[in-house]
Amino acid sequence: MPHRLHLEQFGPVHAIPILHYRMEFAHLVREAVARLKPDCICIELPPTLRSAFLRGIGRLPEISVLSYETKPGSKTEAAQNIYLIIEPADPLVEAARLALEQDIPLELIDVDLDDYPLHDEALPDSYAVQRLGLKAYYDEFVRAARATRPGKADLHREKGMAFHLQNLSAKHGRILFVCGMYHLERIKTFFVHPQGEPLAKVRRENVRLFNLHPDSCREILAEYPFLSAIFELRRGELPPEPATDGLSLRKQFNALELILGGKKDVPEEEVLRQSVIRSTRHVGGEGEMPDRQRVAYRLFLETARHYRQETGEPVHIWQKRAFFRFARNYALTSGMLLPDFFQMLAAARSCVDDNFAYAFFRLASFTPWQKVESDIPTILLHPEDLWAGSRRIRFRPKEQRRGKGLSPLAFLRRKKEKRPGEWLEGFDNQSICSYPPEDLIIEDYGRFLKQKGAKQLSEEQSRVEPFSASMLDGIDMRETLRNIHEGRIYVRENQRVKGGVGGIVVIFDEDRGNDRYPYLMTWLGEHAQESDMAFYATPPDDNIVGPGISRCEYGGFLLSYPPRRMLDVWSDGDYSFARGKSEVLLLAALDYSPENHVVYVAARPPRSYFRQIAARLGKKIVYIPLGSLSPVKLKKLRVFHILYGHDKREIAKDYVW
Known part of the structure; x- marks a missing residue:
């Protein structure tokens, strides 16, 4: 396969280099577990988070947030809240999930630090793994990262992980180590030399687990929810493809209407869920890595279908072509092969219209399993709570025309059926x-x-001729400029x-x-x-x-x-x-x-x-x-x-x- 697996082996350790929160590497972890059949799985997380982390793994596919507070480094510094999103398309989460499902011992071997600095690394597009394979991808990453000097906190963590791997090597014959590729080369070097036990926290207070609010899923997930949902559905047996039954989005009422010998209200979530399921079979063969490019294509097609049912307008072929060209060029400006969620939204709004972009947003950001009600507290997070910055985009979907002085929410008062089938009674008159x-x-x-x-x-x-005796219907400026070398004025005569x-x-x-x-x-x-x-x-x-x-x-x-x-x-x-x-x-x-x-x-x-x-x-x-x-x-x-x-x-x- 073009995304063939590659493992770095040192001793009984088989390490898979990953990028965090990327779907392609989550799938590679699945391949590694299936091929290696390890008797122990180690992941790059500290053991102080184990209890809450495993509880979040058990809640999947519902998305959880693990939260804890770091101690201030000095009197002038304030304590910081750290959030760890437990989402399906993360390779560390997938490794832990497979360990629980297959009853494989799971070890969290990272070192817990309070003062680990925030890294802003220019990482290559994970889609390249789909085309190059993991070995070529990792070799290029190592070659590019050699000039980067690691910090003290990085070396501390890497020596600590090497120490834990040395201890586990005496107990297990095949260890699968899921590790960020930024650290793996140095861990391999430290592994061959005896390491002392690192100084680290053995217990952390106030580690809490929250249910992530569905509205936050639209903004803060590393992989946009449509892609994560497809990955989740493809973990097991592919679901049967639902029929195209005419269900459509209705933005005005946040519900859907279907008339089949009557009328009934269909929740919007059901229609979005069917769009996700329908796309699951079209992004790669069974057991293959989902193709991110095909996922974006299916997302566009499903949005176009809803948009047509919603507005009565089809998405034309030239708009489709412009969308993918715009999105590709936008991605290239940021050094990526494929556009991210924000870039696709900008392309949808620019190449079709705001109604299409809003339908695109609702489908792409839909999480089928996430609910507000949960057995644990629900938290509402914004991008500013996790990352240094965010990007904003506005949609202005066209609503019903309003007269002067009317409320902008007047369309919400549009009449609806009082009982199923009431509107069908109005078709008793044969004249139209x-x-x-x-x-x-x-x-x-x-x-x-x-x-x-x-x-x-x-x-x-019309007839154009050089000016001689009459101006006729006026000067023809285009013809005059074309023949300016002649030094003559041309006039036009419009024939009736x-x-x-x-x-x-x-x-x-x-x-x-x-x-x-x-x-x-x-x-x-x-x-x-x-x-x-x-x-x-x-x-x-x-x-x-x-x-x-x-x-x-x-x-x-x-x-x-x-x-x-x-x-x-x-x-x-x-x-x-x-x-x-x-x-x-x-x-x-x-x-x-x-x-x-x-x-x-x-x-x-x-x-x-x-x-x-x-x-x-x-x-x-x-x-x-x-x-x-x-x-x-x-x-x-x-x-x-x-x-x-x-x-x-x-x-x-x-x-x-």
Whole structure:
């Protein structure tokens, strides 16, 4: 395997060099125990913490905090609280856990000091072990660390650990020693020479164990909780992969809704837990080291799925590409191969939006087993309590629009079902209609696209010539600057476009698989200010938001002027040769347009065959790339609501968000 194990052997001691609190090394400890089958495991922790530490190990996968207070070094110095996080992805924790599970003697052999200095070491990215293997990784670390001179406290600890290993060597034949790679080379040197028993504390007062508050897990764990949860689940038999059943996050209410012949509240924790379980099988083979890069990829995919269900917007391929490029470059600026949790959050907010970043944060920081209630006291910690500094990031997820003077928490008062299935009773009316405020928005955008299309036609037919007798429609600065060497001024003449725009086609998704937008509908305008409309969208029964009110998402739509003329385009046999829904809408636009031009907005232009059809009808297709329009405006435009009965228009404002 690329992450093959390497052990440094001296006497009966087989030492595995590790970086603390890194998932890759926790997995290597598992491999070492399975291969070596040791009769004793030694870890780099002092025996004064043994009782509380083992109790914390027994609580896993619930995360614990071991706390004690150091004595001040002088009268001017204050006592300090030391916190040791007992989390699954730490190699020392994994070694102790395996010792308890397999009934292997466990020894804590470090020296307990009060005045050990805080080291700020530039450590290599632990992901390199996945590619290079532990031996190459450790050799490079030793080569780089040779110039660093150890302090007195380091030498004291290392001689103490060498002394304990010498004593244990007389009792055991295979000792697995889990040690930080910064100390291992010197411990090997001290081991071959007799060592005296070090001066150290034999007992420490006020060693306490706390349950870590779930909110603290989001900030202070060395490995982000999504990665730790996957490591924890892969310790045993891989769980069955849950089905993708449409559960989604709902940030407004901190709960989830599922309607399957009724309605029931689904805790957010359940949906997040299923996302973790679903990812567990996709980050490496059974028994293999979880690939940190694949974990980040699965985290992105699961977040994108929730984001789409939550906002109605997909994460586009260019956003996905930008996210991983941004995150990679951000990591390289800090000398790492892969981004950390904060860097991925910054990439999510920058490359998608705040809603996506917030969904990313909730999933990545979710700990499935952590609860506030516990058999031991619960403690709330912040990064400042453990580390020298912290980084902050803010999310501003977009909520429901608020009018002047309304409370920013008004969305919390949105009506909910009083009993399961109450909203389904509102679907007793077979006639359907639209929500008028959304009609105004889409008609206004249709007028904007007509103007944009006419302007584009005018620019295509404009004529530029050198200034002679008339300024025509003004100076063309671009052409003048391009030919500045001629010393002449160029002027532009805009040709008048004959005929207007009679149809607008907007395609958000071509739905080539013909499964994402199965709902087909043709609507007639209710009055002279509305156009006829045909569209394909998500099924109304997928997202019920009120009594007789469904929330849908356009895959594409057609607006045709003037109204009251359009038949059902989806059952028209004249369009049977179309290859997809988008081509049906374009054919209908050409068929029903009384004007000479039809605007077609999509990610890619229509087939050249359709330009021939348009020419035979004496019309022209004006193509506008979807990417040239405002993504914010398109996002708002794409979501709409279907009301089952005109009477629902009076109450729709309480349920539409």
